[in-house]
Amino acid sequence: MRSLLTSALVVTASALVCFVLSAITRGDPLVVVESIGGLAVAAWATTALVLVARSAMLAKQLAAQGSSVLIDGLPCRILPTHAPRAFVAGVLRPSVFVTSGAIEVLAPDELRAVVLHEAHHARTLAPVRASLVEAWWPALQRVPRARGLLSGRLAAIEIEADRFALAGGASRRHLASALLKLDPAPFAVGFAGGGDERLRSLLDDEARPGHAIPVEWMAGLVVIGLAAGCRLAGTTLGV
């Protein structure tokens, strides 16, 4: 009953949007496509902005609680809590956060591996990139192929960081044992995705390429490109 109602609502809303768009564009199909593309980009950008703002706020609040240290020459902020965790948050200059609990449970080589992994995230603006990927989630989560692409891209971001740690002298064994020792935040559920892919990459000697398509940038560009293409076609062909 509920799904029937949801379907009816979606159909009605779609019909309404089409009706409004047709009325505004006087039935011009290219302008309709442009408008839909514009709305999709606006929705994606708004969601992404909210996610990025959350990361900035979180980093600011955490920075007030932690103190700066260098671990193997890499800047980190230590949070005084025994929950063994390591993560990165922030926008333009993301910070690596390591809890004192993580420092207690990790051996020096494991800690170095974790910090190298997180330093790569900080260097490559992973919180922003991940937010841009995850901003597609509300719209595309019901499309299996898109869902796979998005979670695969998130896994690729983790795999890149693991490889950076390995290139920096960490071993697979230390990354593996650190994974077993550190706690994920208990509420980090749902769209974490791509866990199997990351583990396969870590476990296999042969490097497996992650998803090469940088969805976080490309998806928005494709939509903008489509809209630009429609405009160009309209101008040159007089459609």
Add this chain to the structure above:
Amino acid sequence: MRSSDPAREPTVDDVLGPLGAAVMHAVWQQGDATVASVAAALAEDGTSTSAYTTIMTIMGRLHDRGLLAREKHGRVFVYRATAREADLLDRMSQDALDQLLARYGSTAYRQFAMRLGEVDPDLRRRLLELAGAGEDGS
């Protein structure tokens, strides 16, 4: 390995404020404590000259937060700390971090760890083997 000083350990004052911390210290010292005994102890050592009702309010709040347990003995409540100082600090700072991370959601940060319970069991077994391997696992 670590080239600068470790983080300063938080104190009870940091998380409970001076009066809350003073009350907790008095309860830890006394074991079983009443509002009157805590107020007297704080007045005696010059920590606080707060009114009886202020101490009662503070102890009520500490009870609400789960830091003090209480039992009614006749007409008065007898309070007891639910944890030692170190355990309490650990619990509170962990709760505070969890609340902060939960408030902003898992999309606001990238964490190293992953939920291993959700991955393929064979991969999990191989991960355990790799973690337990010798130096050749590099």
